Amino acid sequence: MLIQKAFKFRLEPTDIQALRLRQLCGCARFVWNYGLAETKRLLDSGNKIPSYFDLSKLLTAWKKQEDMAFLAEGYTDNLQQKLKDLHTAWKRCFDKKLAANAPVFKKKSDGRDSIRFVNFNKYCELRARRVKMPSGLGWIKFRQSREIAGNVKNATITQKGEHWFISFQVEFEVASPKHPSTSMVGLDAGISKLATLSDGTVFTPVNSLKASQEKLAKLQRKLSRKVKFSSNWKKQKRKIQKLHTQIADTRRDYLQKVTTTISKNHAMIVIEDLKVSNLSKSAAGTTDKPGRNVAAKSGLNKAILDQGWYELRRQLEYKQSWRGGQVLAINPAYTSQKCACCGHTSKENRKSQSRFVCLACGYKENADINGARNILAAGHAVLACEVNGASMPSATGTR
Ligand SMILES: [Zn+2]
Structure with a gap:
């Protein structure tokens, strides 16, 4: 390989x-x-x-x-x-x-x-x-x-x-590697939590980013008060550029660490086959995934979300290929509304951004973990279909 x-x-x-x-x-x-x-x-x-x-x-x-x-x-x-x-x-x-x-x-x-x-x-x-x-x-x-x-x-x-x-x-x-683990996991990606795994592991975004964003807003307000193209304005502009670079570096380093950890621990990672544009559409809240990623309303967050998701998937795919593992992308329909316990699917199950309570069986769980479990189940279903020789459902992936 x-x-x-x-x-x-x-x-x-x-x-x-x-x-x-x-x-x-x-x-x-x-x-x-x-x-x-x-x-x-x-x-x-x-x-x-x-x-x-x-x-x-x-x-x-x-x-x-x-x-x-x-x-x-x-x-x-x-x-x-x-x-x-x-x-x-x-x-x-x-x-x-x-x-x-x-x-x-x-x-x-x-x-x-x-x-x-x-x-x-x-x-x-x-x-x-x-x-x-x-x-x-x-x-x-x-x-x-x-x-x-x-x-x-x-x-x-x-x-x-x-x-x-x-x-x-x-x-x-190198000789084609064999992944050291046999575990399979579902991954739900978001903005308030970078990634939630079906085994309950949660990766939250780096804390220092929020402070940097606030600092950035402050620097930009200062810039707006300066005379355009003056030497003070240019100096301020350079400060903003430097902070932008710092923020991007921190984010990238953290993402590398997260994807390495997930890739090391799991031979098969199931993710949603999200179209990048769909992901940012859901920021404002759609009927399919109400209020999901509400924090992503602003253009800046939207861009970060798009790039972050694409980059997360890209890194998982190449790291899995190094280790002999796989990434399986499944159809994302209803993963946030379906009960991972009994399968009851309803908008009403989703009590809030973070709570999931099944109206049929009473199963309570963090909404992201419930989502990640559904993603894992959908992955199992895709693999079972392949084994039985049935036609593939609408899922694609690097397998
Ligand atoms: Zn249920």
């Missing part, structure tokens, strides 16, 4: 190297934005999104245009990879299942830039704590905190705020 993994480190370019990196990032950002404008124009005039091959032909044409001569300062592989990413972003946007957001224009002031170097073995070289990069960069130091295992296929350099990072994407072959 071929395993793909990334190793990320803090990069320590010299001032000259950082200058060159910013230049490379600038060219790549331009190509992304120009390509995005071009593809939007094509879509507006009723055309389809061009193939990656056609997009890269456009790049060749742009380079010949006099007003875009500066693109010669960029590195062709970086620019092509940006168009590849753009193509993927559009594909994910038009994919009915993913329904990802449309790609957006990137601004320098976002403080986030990235460039990817492919064919690592051909153009780059790795030595203890140094990496040799092409396009005038030379040997760059990085803080190597652990061994890089496997064959490096490509490297991505990112700028986040004032810091640079390098991520090596590696591949290595």
Whole structure:
């Protein structure tokens, strides 16, 4: 089995190297934005999104245009990879299942830039704590905190705020693993609780996030009182950017820990096959899942919820594949209204956001745990159908 993994480190370019990196990032950002404008124009005039091959032909044409001569300062592989990413972003946007957001224009002031170097073995070289990069960069130091295992296929350099990072994407072959556990578990995802398992385990979101959100709101209020584009305004803007990065990092670290724990303990994880867009719709409360995820009403929370759910599923899937476990996605219908004890299904069973009381048999349980148990039961049903050779119910998954 071929395993793909990334190793990320803090990069320590010299001032000259950082200058060159910013230049490379600038060219790549331009190509992304120009390509995005071009593809939007094509879509507006009723055309389809061009193939990656056609997009890269456009790049060749742009380079010949006099007003875009500066693109010669960029590195062709970086620019092509940006168009590849753009193509993927559009594909994910038009994919009915993913329904990802449309790609957006990137601004320098976002403080986030990235460039990817492919064919690592051909153009780059790795030595203890140094990496040799092409396009005038030379040997760059990085803080190597652990061994890089496997064959490096490509490297991505990112700028986040004032810091640079390098991520090596590696591949290595391992014998197909057998998951150490035989347990099967249902998982209910939400926003007030990040994940609830059918065995009663609850993962709540990190506490520090609420404090950070409040701090963020305070900083933003301060920003609104400053004169736009003044030096104080810019200073405040940088503070906000830094906090944004901190919040995202905390959230990502925590999610990694949670998915590792779940993946280590359970060979089969059953989840709801939620369409990302459905999940945020249910934030306001629908007839199917009344008042669920009420905390997710604001646009910001909605975006976090969408990304969080997609990311939770993605991490569980790849971690299970490393360990030889599986993720099974089941049809989410009625998982929140059905009694996990007797099967009685009614809106009225759901007393509140957190309480479930069955009107038929009197079974009382935390609503999320009840949901997770229904998800587990639906997983068992899907597996039983497969064993009996019956047709698959409307469930899909990575199995
Ligand atoms: Zn019941």
